[in-house]
Amino acid sequence: MTQSRPSVGALVAPHVASLVADAQALRLGVERTPTGATIVDAGIAVRGGLEAGRRITEICLGGMGKATFAPDTRFPRWNTAIQITTVDPVIACLGSQYAGWSLSDGDFFALGSGPARALWAKEELFGELGYKDASETATLVLETDKRPPDSLIAHIAKECGVAEDKLTLILTPTTSLAGSVQVVGRVLEVALHKAHSLHFPLERIVDGAGVAPVPPPAADFMSGMGRTNDAVLYGGEISLYVEGPEDEAEQLANGLPSSTSRDHGRPFGEIFAGYNYDFYACDAGLFSPAVVTVTALSTGKSFTAGAYEPSLIAKSFGG
Structure with missing residues (x-):
């Protein structure tokens, strides 16, 4: 496995340094552990906010993407x-933002996303991507409302091959404004993940963009997870721009929307409860955007599928 693309760890380093430097203005808390992490x-013991979530989203993207707020008249x-x-x-x-690193230590559990995943690179996905980072610093974003134990911090640094003083962990509760933003900021990522599950060749995905409404934060984890998913x-x-035959672009568009799933049509909180809160019992095909447009670069023809569900957004968001 060789690195044929820029280092997400190196690209994101200035973003992380800026986040830490601006912590007071962004209403973030910063702690240095005894070992230097x-x-x-x-959003756990501090307020955080939308702008913090936007900047954390860009960190999750490994310095290779932009997150911006925009007015949205759909809802x-x-x-x-x-x-x-x-x-x-x-x-x-997929190489950075996807929350693919499952971490646990005692009663602590969190999913990790961000550029440190490409240093660890033990997910099967990285073999398919043909990518492994070699950065001297590691940054991981954890969906959690608890501080990870020191033993887990040491484990993460070791797995990434960096000293603990080169490790940054960003904690984003789903019930916080920042946490809500960074989860919804995966709108493009979930589409790519589903395209991968549909066996569309990832090397043929040239470009893409996505947009999703920012939900109000919820009072508890389950409600927060429901709103961000919805x-x-x-x-x-x-929107995806792909190489290859036009008919395959159309096939991808028809297969991508969340409406193709058997579980589509109810707020995610209800779906989750119906499976006794077993995330892996949910239909994996559900986790995709409502509306997709795939453009075949060979001909310039675009194919759109799916539909918004304003009534379900209102029900989920507290309408």
Whole structure:
């Protein structure tokens, strides 16, 4: 496995340094552990906010994407959306942003996303991407409302092959504004992940963009997970630009929307409860944006499939 693309760890380093430097203005907490690791609290003991979530989303994208806020008239009561663009959607989204690192230590559990995954690179996906990072610093974003134990911090640094003083962990509770933004900011990533599950060749995905409404934060983890998922499943929209035959672009468009799933049509919280809160019992095909457009670069023809679900957004967001 060789690195044929830029280092996501190196590209993201200035973004991480800026986040830490601006922590007070962004209402973030910063802790240095006795071994030198940096812990950024984005919503546990501090308030955090939308701008913190936007910047954390760009960190999750490995410095290879932009996250911006934009007005959104599709859902009148929730009129702020986050837009995602990248310079390399496959590496930015699947090689960095995807929450593919499962971490546990005692009663602590969290999913890790961000550029440190490409240093660890033990997910099968990295073999398919043909990518492994070699950065001297590691940054991982954890969906959690708890500080990870020191033993897990040491484990992460070791797995990434960096000293602990070169490790930054950013903690983003789903119930926080920053946490809500960074999860919904995966609107493009979930589409790429589903394209991969549909066996569309990742090397033929040239570019992409996505947008999804920012939900109000919820009072508890389960409700927060429901709202952030629904924002993508029923309010997300993406565009992909792909190489290859036109008919295969059309086939991809028809297969991508969340509406192709057997579980589509109810708020995610209800779906999750119906499976006794077993995430892996849910139909994996559900996790995709509501509306997709795939453009065949060979002919310039675009194919659109799916539909928004304003009533489900309103039910989920507290309408």
